[in-house]
Amino acid sequence: MSELPVPAKSATQLNDEMLSSLRPPTLRWYVLAFLLGAVVAWGLYAFTYLVTTDMSCTGLDRPVMWGIFIVNFVFWIGLSHSGTMVSAILRLSQANWRRPILRAAEAMTVFTVAVGGLFPLIHLGRNWVFFYLIPYPNQRGLWPNFRSALLWDAMAITTYIIGSSLFLYLGMLPDLAVARDRAKGWRLKLYTVLAMGWRGTAREWLIFHKASTLMAALIIPVAVSVHSIVAWDFAVTVIPGWHSTIFPPYFVIGAIHSGVAAVITLMIIIRKAFHLEEYLTPLHFDNMGKLQLVIALLWSYAYFVEVQTTWYAHEPIEWEVYGFMAHKYTFILLLMLFGNAILPIIVLCFKRFRRSIPVMLALTLLINVGMFIERFLIIVPSLSHKNMPFVWGTYSPTWVELSVTAGAFAGFALMYTLFAKTFPMVAVTDVREYESQKALVPLGRTRVPSLVGKE
Amino acid sequence: MEKMTSPYKWGMVIDLDRCTGCGACVVACQAENNVAICAKKEVAEGRNMHWLRIERFWVGEYPDVRVRFLPVLCQHCHDAPCEPVCPVYASYHNPDGLNGQVYNRCVGTRYCGNNCPYAVRVFNFYDHEHAWPKPLDNQLSPDITVRSRGVMEKCTFCIQRIRRAKEEAKGEGRLIRDGEVQPACAQTCPSEALVFGNMADPASRAARLARSPRRFRLLEHLGTHPSVYYLKGGGREHV
Numbered sequence: 001m002s003e004l005p006v007p008a009k010s011a012t013q014l015n016d017e018m019l020s021s022l023r024p025p026t027l028r029w030y031v032l033a034f035l036l037g038a039v040v041a042w043g044l045y046a047f048t049y050l051v052t053t054d055m056s057c058t059g060l061d062r063p064v065m066w067g068i069f070i071v072n073f074v075f076w077i078g079l080s081h082s083g084t085m086v087s088a089i090l091r092l093s094q095a096n097w098r099r100p101i102l103r104a105a106e107a108m109t110v111f112t113v114a115v116g117g118l119f120p121l122i123h124l125g126r127n128w129v130f131f132y133l134i135p136y137p138n139q140r141g142l143w144p145n146f147r148s149a150l151l152w153d154a155m156a157i158t159t160y161i162i163g164s165s166l167f168l169y170l171g172m173l174p175d176l177a178v179a180r181d182r183a184k185g186w187r188l189k190l191y192t193v194l195a196m197g198w199r200g201t202a203r204e205w206l207i208f209h210k211a212s213t214l215m216a217a218l219i220i221p222v223a224v225s226v227h228s229i230v231a232w233d234f235a236v237t238v239i240p241g242w243h244s245t246i247f248p249p250y251f252v253i254g255a256i257h258s259g260v261a262a263v264i265t266l267m268i269i270i271r272k273a274f275h276l277e278e279y280l281t282p283l284h285f286d287n288m289g290k291l292q293l294v295i296a297l298l299w300s301y302a303y304f305v306e307v308q309t310t311w312y313a314h315e316p317i318e319w320e321v322y323g324f325m326a327h328k329y330t331f332i333l334l335l336m337l338f339g340n341a342i343l344p345i346i347v348l349c350f351k352r353f354r355r356s357i358p359v360m361l362a363l364t365l366l367i368n369v370g371m372f373i374e375r376f377l378i379i380v381p382s383l384s385h386k387n388m389p390f391v392w393g394t395y396s397p398t399w400v401e402l403s404v405t406a407g408a409f410a411g412f413a414l415m416y417t418l419f420a421k422t423f424p425m426v427a428v429t430d431v432r433e434y435e436s437q438k439a440l441v442p443l444g445r446t447r448v449p450s451l452v453g454k455e
Numbered sequence: 456m457e458k459m460t461s462p463y464k465w466g467m468v469i470d471l472d473r474c475t476g477c478g479a480c481v482v483a484c485q486a487e488n489n490v491a492i493c494a495k496k497e498v499a500e501g502r503n504m505h506w507l508r509i510e511r512f513w514v515g516e517y518p519d520v521r522v523r524f525l526p527v528l529c530q531h532c533h534d535a536p537c538e539p540v541c542p543v544y545a546s547y548h549n550p551d552g553l554n555g556q557v558y559n560r561c562v563g564t565r566y567c568g569n570n571c572p573y574a575v576r577v578f579n580f581y582d583h584e585h586a587w588p589k590p591l592d593n594q595l596s597p598d599i600t601v602r603s604r605g606v607m608e609k610c611t612f613c614i615q616r617i618r619r620a621k622e623e624a625k626g627e628g629r630l631i632r633d634g635e636v637q638p639a640c641a642q643t644c645p646s647e648a649l650v651f652g653n654m655a656d657p658a659s660r661a662a663r664l665a666r667s668p669r670r671f672r673l674l675e676h677l678g679t680h681p682s683v684y685y686l687k688g689g690g691r692e693h694v
Contacts, residue, residue, distance in 0.1 A: 054604040055563075056580040061501035063574055065565035084665065125563015125605025132543045132562050142544070142560070150564055151540040194612045238536045238677055383569055387674055388527070390510040391574040393501045 026365010036414040064383040064395035069123035074375045076116025082259025083109030085223045088216035099430040106168040111415045148197040156229040175424040227255040241321035241382030250302040258371035261364035282355035289354030300341040325381035339370030459549035466654035466682040468664040473648035476524035480640035487639035491583030505608040529610035532682030537567035561606040613638035633659040
């Protein structure tokens with residue numbers, strides 16, 4: 001099976017193909033951007049309504065004080081994981097198949113963190129004083145409480161958004177220079193500034209390679225710590241069902257599970273939208289599918305361990321939470337188990353399915369639906385049935401919360417769409433580097449590929 | 456025992472064998488602390504603003520049914536789960552052992568409300584600040600903030616009364632006498648089921664009652680060390 005195009009193409013031709021996303025937008029693109037923009041506007045309206053009236057337009061009540069906004073927060077931060085993490089791990093392990101997808105993955109991280117980071121602010125009762133959470137010097141000598149997991153969150157997310165933006169930008173630097181050399185008008189100005197005078201000298205490349213390896217190595221612990229800290233929001237509390245030591249690793253695995261799935265989904269969309277079939281081949285989906293299979297197994301294991309310990313100990317209140325969850329949310333619980341564990345594990349065992357684009361698309365979307373449910377089932381049932389049975393309650397999101405959620409999804413898609421039209425969506429230089437390594441070089445009387453190693 | 460920085464450790468003893476479930480404490484608390492009056496709809500949604508609630512439990516099978524009452528207010532835990540989770544120090548521990556709540560510092564993360572195992576923190580989902588029907592706004596106590604929407608509020612053991620008593624005692628160069636200050640709920644309780652006092656003073660009435668063999672504390676296994684003690688005798692099933 002030919003994995004990557006063998007016939008040598010000229011540099012210009014390669015650049016042309018891979019920078020195809022930068023061509024002037026078509027009518028369809030405008031329609032898409034407009035539709036997404038409309039949903040975002042609706043979400044913004046819902047948020048404005050929430051801020052200008054009061055929190056009673058949410059479904060929250062006395063026992064369930066965190067709802068779908070926090071579900072969204074955990075979900076989006078989770079999604080952000082793979083982007084940078086997959087890209088960094090693959091870069092460090094020198095997996096060459098990563099090259100065409102790494103830009104898509106890294107960009108996804110930046111935008112999902114941006115969206116996710118908004119939710120803790122959206123959900124505040126008094127959003128207009130959110131700056132109380134920032135440690136700024138003030139006359140009253142007030143300081144935020146660093147013992148609070150929410151402050152850890154704020155720090156972790158800020159670090160992550162800066163780190164992943166730098167990671168994305170650094171990787172894009174040579175590509176911006178390529179784009180600059182081909183651009184006209186405002187794009188020329190933009191790329192000139194952003195490319196920071198990159199000329200592609202040997203020294204520049206040397207520094208670039210060192211810096212990217214270093215960034216890749218540094219971003220992994222940040223990514224792991226971010227989701228551990230998100231998990232601590234729950235694990236450090238005394239709420240039955242939340243207070244669990246497995247939460248941090250479990251959340252990290254869950255984050256990678258949803259993140260890898262989202263990267264695959266995006267790969268499929270980008271491949272279709274920008275006609276990159278030659279660069280995103282079934283081989284890539286095969287490899288990503290294997291990764292997804294491993295993560296699905298890990299996730300299932302973590303979930304099993306969490307439920308099993310609770311079941312075995314059978315502590316009344318903890319077990320009550322599980323009983324309530326299984327009783328009230330039976331359908332979505334089963335959907336989650338099916339979509340996150342059973343189906344992926346079965347389907348991804350087969351090469352035929354891993355290489356089938358429609359199957360992968362359906363499966364990865366289902367995984368992310370499952371992961372959204374998973375976050376909901378972690379957050380809501382525990383709060384519904386806390387220690388005092390007299391104040392047990394239920395929660396269901398209202399139109400305001402659902403509109404903001406829809407706005408977040410559309411906002412992410414919109415940012416991504418704009419990014420794809422403005423910046424090189426495929427890592428041009430990374431792919432070309434690989435192409436040149438793969439080129440045949442004369443060795444004695446024969447010619448062999450210059451690249452050593454698999455694929 | 457942690458170092459005492461104040462001669463007071465306020466606490467309460469609630470004698471469940473005395474409680475009749477009349478609800479006078481709830482009303483008194485509401486009148487004292489500018490607690491918002493909630494519409495039927497708000498109560499049905501679980502968004503009532505009572506700082507103190509009477510939990511009612513039915514015990515036994517018909518026809519031998521008894522009812523039990525459990526007044527639950529902020530337990531003023533010494534290791535309060537609500538305090539460390541607040542990112543802005545709106546929820547804090549004062550030297551008298553009270554869980555304070557700074558309303559104008561609160562940003563409304565509701566983390567404290569989630570982490571309170573007793574679920575005694577109430578959140579202003581509705582805008583109650585501007586919702587006082589016309590003549591009723593005259594009854595608002597000037598000693599207490601009228602809480603805006605989007606902030607968490609809770610029982611303070613009527614901290615404004617404690618403050619006032621402290622000032623008076625300080626003026627006279629003495630400590631607050633036992634029984635000199637009590638929160639509205641304890642003051643109103645017709646059966647004297649609620650007794651408030653200084654737990655740091657072993658001779659105070661509350662401290663003496665708290666040594667009763669009938670005593671227990673709510674969710675003691677969580678290690679929150681509440682300041683509220685409950686008394687309940689065994690044997691007799693009726694209240």
